[in-house]
Amino acid sequence: MLITDRRSRHVLAVCAAAAVLAGSLAACGAGKKDSGSSSSGSGGSTGGKPMTIGTTDKVVALDPAGSYDNGSLMLETQVYQYLMTIPPGGKTPQPDAAESCSFTTPTEYTCKMKPGLKFSNGDPLTAKDVAFTYTRIVKINDPNGPASLLANMVSATASDDTTVVFKLKNANDQTWPYIIGTSAGPLVDSKVFPADKLLADDKIIGSGQYKLGSYSKNNLVQLQANPNYAGAFKPKTADVTLKYYTQASNLKLDIQSGAIDVAWRSLTSTDIDSLRNASGVKVHTGPGGELRYMVFNFKTMPGGSDAQKRAVRRAVAYSVDRQSISDKVYKGTYKPAYSMIPDGLPGHVDAFKDEFGASPDKAKATSELQQAGIKTPVTLNLEYTTDHYGPSSDQEYNELKRQLEGTGLFKVNLQSTEFDTYSKERVADSYPIYQLGWFPDFPDGDNYVGPFLANNNFVHAHYCDADANGTPTGTNRPCDKDGVLPLLTAEETKTGDARTQAFAQIQAKLASGQLPYLPLLEGQQIAVARSNVTGVDETLDISFIFRFWMLSKS
Amino acid sequence: MATTTASGSLRTYLVTRLLLVIPMVWILVTLVFFVMRVIGDPISSAFGGRLPPDQIAIRKHNAGLDRPILTQYWDYLTGVVHGDFGTALTDNQRISHVLWVKGAATLELSFWALIVALIIGIPLGRVAARYRDRLPDVGLRLFAVLAYAMPVFFVGLLLKLLFAIKLGWLPASGRASTNVELAIQNVSPKTNIYIIDAILYGNTSYVVDVLKHAVLPAIALGLLVGGGFLRLVRVNLLQTLRADYVEAARARGVPERRVVRSHAFRNALIPVVTVMGLQVAALLGGAVLTEETFEWQGIGYTLAQYLINRDFIAVQGIVTAIAVIVAIMSFLIDVVAAVVDPRVRY
Numbered sequence: 011m012l013i014t015d016r017r018s019r020h021v022l023a024v025c026a027a028a029a030v031l032a033g034s035l036a037a038c039g040a041g042k043k044d045s046g047s048s049s050s051g052s053g054g055s056t057g058g059k060p061m062t063i064g065t066t067d068k069v070v071a072l073d074p075a076g077s078y079d080n081g082s083l084m085l086e087t088q089v090y091q092y093l094m095t096i097p098p099g100g101k102t103p104q105p106d107a108a109e110s111c112s113f114t115t116p117t118e119y120t121c122k123m124k125p126g127l128k129f130s131n132g133d134p135l136t137a138k139d140v141a142f143t144y145t146r147i148v149k150i151n152d153p154n155g156p157a158s159l160l161a162n163m164v165s166a167t168a169s170d171d172t173t174v175v176f177k178l179k180n181a182n183d184q185t186w187p188y189i190i191g192t193s194a195g196p197l198v199d200s201k202v203f204p205a206d207k208l209l210a211d212d213k214i215i216g217s218g219q220y221k222l223g224s225y226s227k228n229n230l231v232q233l234q235a236n237p238n239y240a241g242a243f244k245p246k247t248a249d250v251t252l253k254y255y256t257q258a259s260n261l262k263l264d265i266q267s268g269a270i271d272v273a274w275r276s277l278t279s280t281d282i283d284s285l286r287n288a289s290g291v292k293v294h295t296g297p298g299g300e301l302r303y304m305v306f307n308f309k310t311m312p313g314g315s316d317a318q319k320r321a322v323r324r325a326v327a328y329s330v331d332r333q334s335i336s337d338k339v340y341k342g343t344y345k346p347a348y349s350m351i352p353d354g355l356p357g358h359v360d361a362f363k364d365e366f367g368a369s370p371d372k373a374k375a376t377s378e379l380q381q382a383g384i385k386t387p388v389t390l391n392l393e394y395t396t397d398h399y400g401p402s403s404d405q406e407y408n409e410l411k412r413q414l415e416g417t418g419l420f421k422v423n424l425q426s427t428e429f430d431t432y433s434k435e436r437v438a439d440s441y442p443i444y445q446l447g448w449f450p451d452f453p454d455g456d457n458y459v460g461p462f463l464a465n466n467n468f469v470h471a472h473y474c475d476a477d478a479n480g481t482p483t484g485t486n487r488p489c490d491k492d493g494v495l496p497l498l499t500a501e502e503t504k505t506g507d508a509r510t511q512a513f514a515q516i517q518a519k520l521a522s523g524q525l526p527y528l529p530l531l532e533g534q535q536i537a538v539a540r541s542n543v544t545g546v547d548e549t550l551d552i553s554f555i556f557r558f559w560m561l562s563k564s
Numbered sequence: 565m566a567t568t569t570a571s572g573s574l575r576t577y578l579v580t581r582l583l584l585v586i587p588m589v590w591i592l593v594t595l596v597f598f599v600m601r602v603i604g605d606p607i608s609s610a611f612g613g614r615l616p617p618d619q620i621a622i623r624k625h626n627a628g629l630d631r632p633i634l635t636q637y638w639d640y641l642t643g644v645v646h647g648d649f650g651t652a653l654t655d656n657q658r659i660s661h662v663l664w665v666k667g668a669a670t671l672e673l674s675f676w677a678l679i680v681a682l683i684i685g686i687p688l689g690r691v692a693a694r695y696r697d698r699l700p701d702v703g704l705r706l707f708a709v710l711a712y713a714m715p716v717f718f719v720g721l722l723l724k725l726l727f728a729i730k731l732g733w734l735p736a737s738g739r740a741s742t743n744v745e746l747a748i749q750n751v752s753p754k755t756n757i758y759i760i761d762a763i764l765y766g767n768t769s770y771v772v773d774v775l776k777h778a779v780l781p782a783i784a785l786g787l788l789v790g791g792g793f794l795r796l797v798r799v800n801l802l803q804t805l806r807a808d809y810v811e812a813a814r815a816r817g818v819p820e821r822r823v824v825r826s827h828a829f830r831n832a833l834i835p836v837v838t839v840m841g842l843q844v845a846a847l848l849g850g851a852v853l854t855e856e857t858f859e860w861q862g863i864g865y866t867l868a869q870y871l872i873n874r875d876f877i878a879v880q881g882i883v884t885a886i887a888v889i890v891a892i893m894s895f896l897i898d899v900v901a902a903v904v905d906p907r908v909r910y
Contacts, residue, residue: 062742068869070655153623154654208656224749226665227655228869229861232746251742256869260737260859263729269741 058247059563061543064261064270065254068228070154072211073203074196075147078156080275080449083193085252088233088558090196090216091241093121093140093174094187096453096553098243098560101356103187106241107135107197107217109172111190116181117164123172128238129199130221137168142200144176149206156193159451162186182503185460188452219245219559228254233558245559246545265291265538271563272546273538274556278401283341285538293538296550297354299450300533301347301458302399304330304392304410306526308472310442312388321382324523326390326443327366328375329417330410332530339405340531347532350458350517354552357455357501357513361521362529372417379419387421390414393436394445398429403445406531437470453552455513456501462527463494463516471526492519577902585895590641592887596880597640605629606653606876644888649881654873659881662866667885668756669739670862673785673854674847676778680786681843684711685793686833692794693801693832694824704794711791716850720784720857727780735777737859744770781858788850789843796839800832807831834905841897845890 067081074086094103094111105111111121127135144166151157164177178186189195199215212225219239223232235248253270255261262281265273266288277285286293306323313319332346348363366374379386394407404426411422427435436444446469450457462469497519500512520527535550545560603609607624624630628639643650649659692704728736739745739758747770748754748761755761759778762770804810805828813827814820852864859865863882870878 076656153619210656224746226745226749227657230742230745230749251746253738253742255737255859256856256865257737257859263724263736267732267736269735 058245058249060249060251061247061272061558061561061563062251062253062270063272063274063558063561064264065252065274065276066256066258066261067275068254069211071152071208072214072222073208074143074156074193074198075150075203076152076155076208078154078159078193084274084556085231086193086196086216087218087555088220088250089214089218089222090198091127091135091218092195092197093190094195095191096551096555098548098553098557099551101354101453101552103191106191107140111187113182114175117178119176119178119183119186121174121176123174124240125172127217127240129202129215129217130236130238131199131202131215132238133199133201133215135197135199135217136171137174138171139200140174140197141166141168142203142205143196143198144194146198146203146205147194150208152208159189159192159194162189180502184502184505184509185452185454185456188454188457192452217241219243220250223249230254243557243559246562247558250558250561265540268540271540271543272561275537276400277536277538279339279341279343282343282536282538290541291538292541292546293536294546294550296535296537296547297352297552298533298535299352299453299552299554301350301352301448301529302344302406302531302533303446303448304528304530305444305446305469305471306528307439307442307444308526310439312390312442313382313384318382318384320523321378321384322388323526323528324366325375325378325388325419326414327362327523327528328371328378329414329419330528330530331370331413333368334413335406335409335531339402339409343536344531344533347529350462350520350527350529351455351513352458352532352552355453355455355458356510357517359514359517361514361517365521365523370413370417372419375417375419386419387415388419389421389423391423391425391442393425393427393432393441393443395429395432396426398432399445399447407445437468439470439472450554453554455509459513459516459520460498460502463498463525469526473526492524494519494525574902578899581895581898581902585891589888589891592891593641593644593884594637596884596887597637600876600880601633603876606880609874609876644884649885650877652870652875652878652881654870654875654878657878659878659885662878663863663882663885665756666861666863666866667889669758669860670848670851670855670864672739672757672759673778673781673851673860673862674844676782677785677789677847677850677854678840678843680782681788681790681793684786684790686797686836689794689797690801690824690829692798693805696802701798705798708791708794711787711794712789713791714787716784716788716853717857719787720780720854723780723784724857734779736780737857738777739860740770740774740777744773781854781860784857785847785850785854789846792839792843792846793836796836797832800835801828804828804832834901837904838897838901841894841901844893844897848886848890 065081065084067084069077069082069085070079071077071082072085072089074090077083077086091107093106093108095106096102097104105124107124107127108121109124111119114120121140123135123137123140129135144160144163147155148157148160148163162179162183164179166174166176168174176186197217202213202215203209211227212222214222217236217239219236219241220233221236223234225231231252233250233252235245255264258277258281261273262277262285264270266285268290282293285291304326306319308319311319311322313322332348336342336345346368348360348368349358350361351358376386379388392407392411394403396403407424407426411424414420414422435441448458494516497512497516501509501516504512519525535554537546537550537556539546540563542564544562544564549555549557549560600606605624607620607627607629621630628636640650647660649663651658652662688704688707692701695701724736727734735741740748740762744762745758747767748758748765751761751765753764758774759771762774801824805824807828810823810828813823818827848864851862852868854860855862855865856868863886867879867882870882
């Protein structure tokens with residue numbers, strides 16, 4: 011538009027002057043504090059090209075006492091050390107800050123510290139800090155924190171500068187070495203962290219591979235190599251920046267355009283599928299720990315007797331086609347699950363495949379229902395949640411509906427609920443059959459069966475509400491008559507083959523249809539990286555730890 | 565004497581208007597507080613289903629939520645007066661800090677969007693009025709309706725598809741490139757308004773980078789408001805063009821272009837100033853969707869995250885702050901309108 015009047019010309023002149031002033035100020039560097047956008051590596055053992063990682067996982071808190079979620083743990087793992095941790099490619103915890111850890115009595119677990127460990131601020135890391143770490147988690151008991159993971163701990167005490175002793179309630183707890191490598195395990199500096207309240211994110215100090223550089227919560231976090239890190243795994247890249255996204259679509263665009271080097275959790279299956287054919291990027295897949303199940307509420311599921319209900323469960327198990335869901339809905343990002351314990355972990359057996367086969371079997375499903383005297387079609391009220399197990403849940407459950415109704419044996423009423431309501435209604439017997447997912451606390455078989463079968467478990471499916479004499483107990487304890495309790499005790503306290511056998515027997519009982527769970531899918535860890543990034547495949551292991559220190563860029 | 569009377573009436577108007585802001589803000593704060601309590605207490609909302617009832621009771625007690633509602637209300641009111649909006653339950657951040665950091669981002673986005681809205685609305689409104697009921701007018705009216713009727717996220721998606729993906733001219737999301745964002749976090753004094761921080765940092769390429777990141781979000785949000793401006797300017801200009809003094813100018817033989825430019829246009833803009841105040845609320849509302857679409861980490865984006873996490877302490881604080889900002893902006897716009905248009909004071 012032609013600018014003709016005097017006022018408009020004045021406005022234009024002011025704008026031009028402002029632009030010139032902005033440029034001049036920019037050229038002068040009026041408020042510059044430092045000269046570079048990225049640090050020089052601050053003493054890390056290696057430099058490497060700076061790297062940017064994108065994620066949609068959010069941080070709740072970086073103080074380990076206030077966080078028990080994937081987003082916080084991802085960052086904590088880079089900044090803190092643990093007494094024990096699972097090394098890359100390993101399956102069992104190995105000493106990290108500890109020199110050795112073992113049971114000194116059935117209820118005492120003792121760790122000797124490595125000498126000369128320091129936090130990034132120069133403070134020595136001693137047994138006193140370790141005892142402080144665990145004690146304060148229990149004391150603070152933050153609702154977002156991991157205190158519940160330490161339920162078996164009576165106390166943690168430092169007998170000297172290098173020895174810490176954990177007193178446990180249950181003897182020979184084989185899960186304890188794993189638990190000290192979970193969200194409850196990052197070691198904190200007792201001189202920096204308050205004993206009774208959380209520390210602000212930007213003030214945290216650890217002794218891990220990295221220390222915090224600049225910190226803008228859930229926006230942009232800069233990690234710099236920790237010059238005081240004395241562990242075995244030195245970082246290959248000294249400068250790592252973590253960029254947060256809300257929309258997976260923006261994460262995908264940025265990895266595709268090269269604005270970031272790695273996209274780690276969580277791209278949609280459609281985006282991943284599309285990126286498999288994109289140039290300049292590579293999709294990396296590793297074993298995942300996440301499982302998805304269909305759960306039957308024993309009180310409200312269809313069937314007039316226990317035998318009929320069991321027949322319905324078995325008929326459903328014969329009717330579902332996991333491979334079809336994996337291919338059609340998840341484009342291979344989830345694979346069929348026939349076990350309560352994921353592939354790759356000790357104790358994994360494809361018990362459900364052995365019992366029901368890999369493909370649907372309509373004849374056997376029909377036979378189960380006929381033998382139990384059930385009229386078909388059986389009406390199934392199937393519920394799933396829209397916003398907790400990924401954006402494809404609706405497609406997944408519509409596919410399940412199609413499969414079940416395709417047999418002619420079932421009429422499925424499919425309903426969905428937002429997760430907050432879902433999580434409350436699920437345990438209030440509102441849903442006869444429903445979706446459930448499990449993200450493990452640690453990669454051990456116990457974490458995949460214990461929480462589902464132990465007393466007062468979180469599922470509340472009314473499995474075995476009566477004790478051996480038929481007296482209702484009012485709790486959700488496992489049936490002694492199925493022999494699950496002794497097997498659980500065996501896997502919790504024994505080692506080696508005895509433990510593996512116990513896992514196998516538990517799963518055989520689960521697959522009989524006597525119990526309320528039907529595993530459907532197993533998630534895979536998927537990271538997308540630019541072609542010049544190395545180390546991604548090495549960190550995508552069963553531990554579910556994404557180790558920034560393994561990544562480098564050529 | 566006439567000047568004294570005019571300034572006196574302006575002063576009276578401003579004082580009256582300022583005094584009216586206080587009950588307005590008080591009513592807004594009160595409404596927000598009690599509406600949030602009708603939904604339920606914040607602790608149960610955030611942790612219900614995740615913590616046993618006894619734990620929830622302890623936390624409610626620690627947070628003082630088991631005290632009489634009026635006591636809680638008084639404490640909250642006192643806090644707001646002192647700029648304390650509480651602490652978020654889900655991430656333990658002070659809401660005042662969140663408002664300072666994220667509010668700056670929203671302010672920056674709103675500023676750019678307003679610039680776009682004015683650039684679109686005022687000249688195009690003038691063109692539409694000038695060519696009333698002819699092709700340019702019809703086209704521009706259609707454009708205006710589309711601009712404010714299309715959802716912001718849809719416009720944002722289209723813009724991203726075209727300019728970021730298809731043409732590759734502009735970044736798809738964020739407020740700045742990663743290296744720029746890291747660099748300007750070290751600037752001192754830090755304003756959290758990236759264009760200012762980039763200028764203070766002193767690197768021209770960083771300023772350009774920040775501007776490039778602002779273009780698409782500003783257009784997406786600016787169109788929403790600009791469409792309204794366009795129609796408003798057009799209608800007001802048409803009305804002004806029918807005014808007696810304009811007819812008199814025409815009768816004196818003043819050319820039509822000059823009649824529009826020098827006699828009608830400036831007066832037609834007065835209502836736009838008033839409407840700009842009202843549009844602050846629309847901008848903040850539109851910012852929620854724009855910020856989500858473009859990963860622009862402002863107050864709308866943050867509010868959406870807290871809503872998803874059912875953190876009603878944080879939601880209460882942010883909504884209260886937004887209400888206060890809208891009330892204050894409304895007051896400031898009234899001041900400007902009163903200065904520009906003497907009729908407003910009477």
